[in-house]
Amino acid sequence: MRMSYLFGQTLREAPADAELTSHKLLVRAGFVRQLGAGIFSVLPLGHRSITKIENIMREEMNAIGGQEMMMPVVHPAEIWKETGRWYEVGPEMGRFKDAGGRDMVLAMTHEEVVTDLVRNIIHSYRQLPALIYHIQTKWRDEVRSRGGLIRVREFTMKDSYSLDADWEGLDRQYRAHYQAYFNIFRRAGLEVIAVKSDVGMMGGKEAHEFMYLTPIGEDTLVLCDSCGYTANRQVAVFRKPEPQEEAPLPLEKVATPGTKTIADLAAFLNIPESKTAKAVFMVATISEEQKDTEKFVFVVVRGDMELNETKLANALKAKALRPAHEEEIRAIGASPGYGSPVGIKDDVLVVVDDLIPRSPNLVAGANEDGYHYLNVNYGRDYKAAIVADLVAAEDGYACVQCGEPLRTSRGVEVGNIFKLGTRYSEAMNATFLDKDGKPKPVIMGSYGIGSGRLLACVAEEYNDEYGLKWPITVAPYQVHIVALKGGFDVAEQLYTDLQKAGVEVLYDDREELSAGVKFNDADLIGIPIRLTVGGRSLKQGGVEFKLRSSDEREIVPLDQIIDKVQEEIARLLAEINARVVPVEMPD
RNA sequence: CGGGGCGUAGCGCAGUUCGGUAGCGCGCUUGGUUUGGGUCCAAGAAGUCGUCGGUUCAAAUCCGGCCGCCCCGACCA
Numbered sequence: 001m002r003m004s005y006l007f008g009q010t011l012r013e014a015p016a017d018a019e020l021t022s023h024k025l026l027v028r029a030g031f032v033r034q035l036g037a038g039i040f041s042v043l044p045l046g047h048r049s050i051t052k053i054e055n056i057m058r059e060e061m062n063a064i065g066g067q068e069m070m071m072p073v074v075h076p077a078e079i080w081k082e083t084g085r086w087y088e089v090g091p092e093m094g095r096f097k098d099a100g101g102r103d104m105v106l107a108m109t110h111e112e113v114v115t116d117l118v119r120n121i122i123h124s125y126r127q128l129p130a131l132i133y134h135i136q137t138k139w140r141d142e143v144r145s146r147g148g149l150i151r152v153r154e155f156t157m158k159d160s161y162s163l164d165a166d167w168e169g170l171d172r173q174y175r176a177h178y179q180a181y182f183n184i185f186r187r188a189g190l191e192v193i194a195v196k197s198d199v200g201m202m203g204g205k206e207a208h209e210f211m212y213l214t215p216i217g218e219d220t221l222v223l224c225d226s227c228g229y230t231a232n233r234q235v236a237v238f239r240k241p242e243p244q245e246e247a248p249l250p251l252e253k254v255a256t257p258g259t260k261t262i263a264d265l266a267a268f269l270n271i272p273e274s275k276t277a278k279a280v281f282m283v284a285t286i287s288e289e290q291k292d293t294e295k296f297v298f299v300v301v302r303g304d305m306e307l308n309e310t311k312l313a314n315a316l317k318a319k320a321l322r323p324a325h326e327e328e329i330r331a332i333g334a335s336p337g338y339g340s341p342v343g344i345k346d347d348v349l350v351v352v353d354d355l356i357p358r359s360p361n362l363v364a365g366a367n368e369d370g371y372h373y374l375n376v377n378y379g380r381d382y383k384a385a386i387v388a389d390l391v392a393a394e395d396g397y398a399c400v401q402c403g404e405p406l407r408t409s410r411g412v413e414v415g416n417i418f419k420l421g422t423r424y425s426e427a428m429n430a431t432f433l434d435k436d437g438k439p440k441p442v443i444m445g446s447y448g449i450g451s452g453r454l455l456a457c458v459a460e461e462y463n464d465e466y467g468l469k470w471p472i473t474v475a476p477y478q479v480h481i482v483a484l485k486g487g488f489d490v491a492e493q494l495y496t497d498l499q500k501a502g503v504e505v506l507y508d509d510r511e512e513l514s515a516g517v518k519f520n521d522a523d524l525i526g527i528p529i530r531l532t533v534g535g536r537s538l539k540q541g542g543v544e545f546k547l548r549s550s551d552e553r554e555i556v557p558l559d560q561i562i563d564k565v566q567e568e569i570a571r572l573l574a575e576i577n578a579r580v581v582p583v584e585m586p587d
Numbered sequence: 588c589g590g591g592g593c594g595u596a597g598c599g600c601a602g603u604u605c606g607g608u609a610g611c612g613c614g615c616u617u618g619g620u621u622u623g624g625g626u627c628c629a630a631g632a633a634g635u636c637g638u639c640g641g642u643u644c645a646a647a648u649c650c651g652g653c654c655g656c657c658c659c660g661a662c663c664a
Contacts, residue, residue, distance in 0.1 A: 009597080009598095009614080011597090011598055011599090011613090011614085012598075012599085012613060012614075012625070013598055013599045013600095013613075014598085014599090015598070015599085016593085016598090016599070016600090016656095016657080017593090017656060017657045017658095018657090019657075019658075027598095028598095034656090036655080036656085037655080037656065037657090090662085090663090092662085092663070108664090109664080140663080140664090142662080142663060143588075143661080143662050143663075151663095197664075198664080207664080209664075218663090320662085321662095322661075322662090323661085413664075416664055418664075446664095448664070482623090484622075484623060485622050485623090486622090513625090514621075514622065514623090514624085514625075514626060515622065515623040515624060515625095516622095516623080516624040516625045516626080517624085517625050517626095518623090518624085518625095519623075519624045519625085520624065520625050521625090523624090532623075534622090534623060535622090535623090536623060537623085544623090
């Protein structure tokens with residue numbers, strides 16, 4: 001491609017609303033332009049890079065038996081009503097009516113469409129297993145779509161769906177994806193970790209997220225350096241401390257003026273926070289038979305720990321959670337800051353963390369401003385409807401597997417894999433006849449990778465103060481020829497010859513620009529190999545060869561440059577491919 | 588949805604306090620100059636000042652509504 005013809009423009013300054021490095025550089029280098037909040041156009045350079053990422057995904061999907069196809073972006077609402085997600089999913093689902101007044105859905109994902117196809121096409125165990133995938137646009141109207149290109153509303157995703165007759169088959173396909181995903185990310189130059197994750201709106205049995213570790217990530221991960229335990233903080237479990245045994249002491253009401261927080265309370269009474277019980281008031285939306293009801297929830301966790309809302313939502317099977325308003329708290333007879341499960345109205349749903357029953361003689365509120373109870377004991381003084389693990393893992397907590405301290409880190413989710421099981425096939429009656437002639441629901445898995453987000457993460461990882469530094473596998477072109485005065489004729493010939501040799505070339509043929517401008521553009525765009533052809537290099541005996549990733553320059557004679565470029569491309573490719581190795585999926 | 592900020596030429600910004608009908612840098616066009624790290628000089632083109640309404644002789648500027656974008660929080664595969 002000739003730069004004089006390339007559609008796009010480099011910018012000296014990034015738009016003011018770009019915050020992340022990847023966002024700034026991708027806009028400045030002419031890879032993307034923003035159209036609206038979370039909505040981007042992909043320009044030719046960006047499109048080439050995304051196509052490369054998508055082709056890597058195709059190769060790895062095909063290698064595990066995937067068949068590429070294409071499913072629609074606009075769906076009739078009926079299928080989403082069948083699975084219940086029409087009712088369960090909130091405003092992030094794009095909904096509209098067609099000209100005939102029918103409810104329509106903009107695809108957030110494609111389980112419903114796949115399952116509809118499955119029930120029409122799969123009739124026999126002989127047709128299973130199968131793996132289908134497509135690379136298609138999704139719309140998710142995130143309430144907050146920030147983070148440049150990392151978090152967008154309209155995006156392209158590779159999503160695959162496995163179909164099996166038995167659970168062993170699902171496990172095989174799940175494991176195949178686990179490996180394939182590592183291959184994809186590593187081939188794109190990105191090192192990721194796989195963490196256990198919440199199944200969220202997908203439902204299902206088991207899930208992993210593939211996380212690119214970076215401080216800009218919006219997810220918090222919990223890692224154990226000792227045994228390798230990894231999990232999203234939403235679901236991370238840990239070994240809870242064993243409280244000292246004590247004989248229950250009599251309940252005692254004490255004045256604790258001005259101690260609305262656990263820290264104040266512990267300081268006032270001169271006790272550790274771990275000897276207190278924290279009351280958290282939430283309102284849960286619970287869906288029953290397509291009807292949403294709001295339910296007040298009184299949560300008790302130990303004072304030194306934080307409530308994990310995902311765990312709470314899962315324990316309650318709640319669709320949504322929000323903090324309760326003060327009026328709602330007062331309405332159940334509690335007092336913000338002094339809330340207590342002791343003596344609360346009977347109809348209030350009390351949920352406690354499983355550490356609480358083992359923790360004797362805690363300090364809890366007295367449901368009266370300025371007063372707390374000493375020696376509150378679960379079972380004797382109050383009872384809960386649900387006892388479950390409800391608290392969030394923190395830095396330094398003990399690993400559930402090996403007991404060593406956990407560490408937290410931020411990450412961006414670049415892919416995920418889900419064992420859906422029969423959640424969709426049962427809801428939509430997608431069954432097959434097994435060997436015994438009995439109808440059984442198809443066992444499904446779903447597996448996604450966002451191609452634009454992956455590109456943004458690669459950009460986030462590979463850059464310096466001058467611009468992008470693409471891995472050879474993702475770079476829009478392999479070679480960038482910079483023609484300078486006295487070198488245009490030779491550069492033209494080199495451009496033609498390299499292309500004939502199968503090399504992908506971006507050729508800066510712009511005659512009116514100074515050398516500095518062209519070098520800066522080349523650094524900004526970040527193509528791995530740069531060849532400079534000018535009067536000076538020719539006088540020195542050839543063209544100047546330079547890698548974007550290195551400061552070294554070398555003059556290569558014209559009759560050797562094509563070989564040199566091909567060798568170097570092969571070397572860069574080999575370097576990346578060396579990272580593609582088998583991985584163990586932990587149980 | 589709550590809190591904060593912003594909206595003036597393709598990009599970055601000034602002008603708004605104190606109303607008088609728009610300016611700077613980059614980019615773009617033309618001519619010259621320079622020619623290996625964002626040359627220099629000159630002449631140009633380009634903006635319903637987000638939008639609607641109000642106040643006023645007069646609004647980018649004051650007042651109100653709406654829209655959009657960004658950040659923080661809640662939310663979220």
